[in-house]
Amino acid sequence: MKDTQNLEDRLKSITQPNDSNDFTKRNDNTNSPKPRLRVVDAIVVIIGVVVGAGIFRTSSIVAANTGSSELFLGVWVLGGVISLIGAMCYAELSTAFPNTGGDYHFLHRAFGRRFAFLFAWARMSIIQTGSIALLAFIVGDYMSELYSVGAFSSSIYAALVVIGLTFVNVIGVHVGTGAQKLFVCLQFIGLLVLVIAGFLFVPENSVDTTAEPASSGITPAIGGAMVMVLLTFGGWNEAGYISAEMRGGSKKMALVMIASILIITAIYILINLAYLNVLGIEGLASSEAVGVETMRVVMGDTGVFFIGLLVILAALTSTNATIFTGARTNHALGRDFPIFSFMRTWKSETSTPVNALLVQGAIAILLIIVGSFARSGFESMVDFTAPIFWFFILCTGLSLFVLRYKEPHAVRPFKVPLYPVLPIIFCLTSLYLLYSSLMFAGSGAWLGVAVLLLGMVFFFFIPKLKQKV
Secondary structure, three states: OHHHHHHHHHHHHHHOOOOOOOOOOOOOHHHOOOOOEOHHHHHHHHHHHHOOHHHHOOHHHHHHHHOOHHHHHHHHHHHHHHHHHHHHHHHHHHHHOOOOOOHHHHHHHHHOHHHHHHHHHHHHHHHHHHHHHHHHHHHHHHHHHHOOOOOOHHHHHHHHHHHHHHHHHHHOHHHHHHHHHHHHHHHHHHHHHHHHHHHHOOOOOOOOOOOOOOOOOOHHHHHHHHHHHHHHHOOHHHHHHHHHHEOOOHHHHHHHHHHHHHHHHHHHHHHHHHHHHHHHHHHHHHOOOHHHHHHHHHHOHHHHHHHHHHHHHHHHHHHHHHHHHHHHHHHHHHHHOHHHHHHOOOEOOOOEOHHHHHHHHHHHHHHHHHHOOOOOHHHHHHHHHHHHHHHHHHHHHHHHHHHHHHOOOOOOOOOOOOOOHHHHHHHHHHHHHHHHHHHOOOHHHHHHHHHHHHHHHHHHHOHHHOOOO
16 A cells, blocks of 8 residues: 555656645645746846856956966856856756746755755755845945944945845835846946946056966966856856746746856856956956956046945845745745745735745844854855855756656656766766865855754754654
8 A cells, every 4th residue: 555655646746746745735826936927037037146246256366266368268158158057957957847946846856855855944044045144245345335334334234135125025026026127237237337448448557468477387276266157157046946937837947047147158258358458367366356456447436436336236136136036945945844834925916935035034134143253244154155055056966867767757848958968067066166165165164064964953853844644
C-alpha cells in the first residue's frame, strides 16, 4: 500500500508541476499569485536587481587584476557569457516548473522538502535579507555624505529605505513594479549621461588613456577579476520567483532571462568603455571610486554630485527589486510549513504576499542594526551573504540534472542547448565562487554558515515543523 501511495504521489508531482507540496490548498485563489506581470515588467525587475551600485565599485578591482584594456573588457564579456549560460539553466527550470517559490520550488522537487526548507530559511535569514541590508547601506553611505544625521547616519538612512520600499510593495504589485520602472528609467538616464560624458566630453588634461601598467604578475589574477565580475552580474536568478506571475504563461521566462542578460552585458561594457576612455587602464586600476573620479574629470564637482545621486538611485533600484522578489520565497515557506503559515497570505486584490514582505523587512532592519557595529556595514553584509548564496546557486544548477533524471516526461518549453556541457560549466563556476567567498571573506562569512546550521537545528528539533499529511 505504501509503495502504491508513493507511486501516486510521484505521478501527481509529474503531472502537476506548479504545486510544490501535497498539503497546499490547490484551489485557494486568495493565496495564489495571479498572472499580472508582462515581459517588460519582468525584464525591468531583473535589470533592476542586477545593475546596482556594484558597477561603481568593482571595475577598478577588475582593472587592477587584468592590467590591459583588452583583458579588462574580455573578462566582462566572459562574465556576460557565463551569466547567459546560468540564465538558460534557470530558464529551463522556470518554464518547466513555474512557481512563486523559484529556487525553493526547484530544490524541493529535486532534493526534497528538508533541503528546500533549509534554502528557504537561508534566503529569509541570510541571502535576500542580507542583500537588502547591504544595498540599503550603500544608499545610507552616500546619503550620509550629502547630509549626516549623526554617528549612525548610514544605518538610519538604510532602515528608512527598507521601511519605505517595503511599504511601497505592500500597497500592491502595480505600485511595486511601477516604482521599479521609474527607478530603472531614471537610472538609465543617469547611466546614459555617464556613458555619453565618458565618450564625448573628455577634457584635454584627462589621464593618458594609452598608458598601460607593467604586465608582470597580471595573468594569475584573472581568476580574482572574474570573481568580481560575476558578483557584479549576480541577481539574474531572481527571475525564477516571478515565473508563476507571468502573463501568457511561464514559457516567456526564457525570453525574459536571455533578454535581461544581453541588455545587462551591453550596459556594463558601455560603462566600462566610458571609464577607460576617461581614466585609462592605469587610472582605472588605481581608482578607489571609479565613477566619482570619471565624473570629476569630465564635469568637476557637479559631476561628483551627479554620480553620488546616480549611485543612490542604482542602489534604490536594486533594493526595491530585491524586496519584490525576496518575499515570494517567504510566501512559499509559509505555504508549505504550518509553523510559518502566517506568511502564506496572498492579498489577491493587490497581488502581494503582505506578511512575507513585513517579515522580510523586519529581518533586514535587524541585520542593519547588527551591521551598524561593524567596520563597514556594506562589507559585513557581503561577507555574510556570499558563501550561502553561491552554495544554493550551485545546488540549483545541480537540480537541473536531477530533475532531468527524476522527471524526464515533464513538459519543458525551453531546454538548455548543448546539454550537459553548458550546465556543467555553470556548476563549476558556482563552485569556484563558493570556494572564493569562503577563503577570501571575513568572519561574517562564517557567521552566515552558523545561521544556516541553526536552520538545520530549527528544522530537525521543532515538532511543529513536521509535515501534516
